[in-house]
Amino acid sequence: MFGSLIVDIKHLRRVFGQFATGVTVIVGLDSRGEKSAFTATSFNTVSLEPPLAVFSVSKKGQICSHLLQCETFIVNVLAEHQADLSDLFGRLAAPEDRVQALHDMEHEWGARVPDALAAMRCVPFLTQDIGNHMLFVVRVVEAVFEEGHKPLVFFSSRYQAIQGLIVPECPDVEKIS
Numbered sequence: 001m002f003g004s005l006i007v008d009i010k011h012l013r014r015v016f017g018q019f020a021t022g023v024t025v026i027v028g029l030d031s032r033g034e035k036s037a038f039t040a041t042s043f044n045t046v047s048l049e050p051p052l053a054v055f056s057v058s059k060k061g062q063i064c065s066h067l068l069q070c071e072t073f074i075v076n077v078l079a080e081h082q083a084d085l086s087d088l089f090g091r092l093a094a095p096e097d098r099v100q101a102l103h104d105m106e107h108e109w110g111a112r113v114p115d116a117l118a119a120m121r122c123v124p125f126l127t128q129d130i131g132n133h134m135l136f137v138v139r140v141v142e143a144v145f146e147e148g149h150k151p152l153v154f155f156s157s158r159y160q161a162i163q164g165l166i167v168p169e170c171p172d173v174e175k176i177s
Contacts, residue, residue: 020155023078023086027111028070035102036066039090041154051140056133064134073122073138076113079149083159118145
């Protein structure tokens with residue numbers, strides 16, 4: 001038995017923090033061209049066929065209500081040299097700093113982080129109200145990636161670096177099914 005069913009929230013946050021994640025900046029675009037962006041470590045893949053991914057956002061902030069109106073989401077997977085962008089969109093930064101950063105990310109998709117490890121243009125597929133978060137399942141309609149960068153990793157409530165490989169070579173993922 002693992003113990004009590006009553007879980008201390010602060011303790012659980014530390015337990016969840018033991019799961020290393022990548023870091024994304026997700027930009028939502030509505031039909032009027034209005035943008036909002038936030039840092040998410042809750043991004044994950046769901047399916048290749050159809051191409052689906054998922055992220056969640058707290059219902060407390062204003063961003064959630066805007067994201068529910070969005071027609072497009074740009075998911076930017078950050079490289080290790082982009083922690084400043086993660087901080088900008090993950091903390092209470094000055095609004096003018098966020099506006100300028102979004103302007104600097106102008107792209108034919110609407111907004112994309114230059115030099116990001118990967119980017120995906122997505123459209124809404126499903127939303128679900130769960131606990132204190134809203135879950136967004138999105139369909140990937142375009143995707144690009146850059147080689148030669150290491151990912152920005154978040155572990156134990158701070159950024160971490162990937163130091164080396166455990167297994168020098170991976171099997172050919174195209175042959176795995």
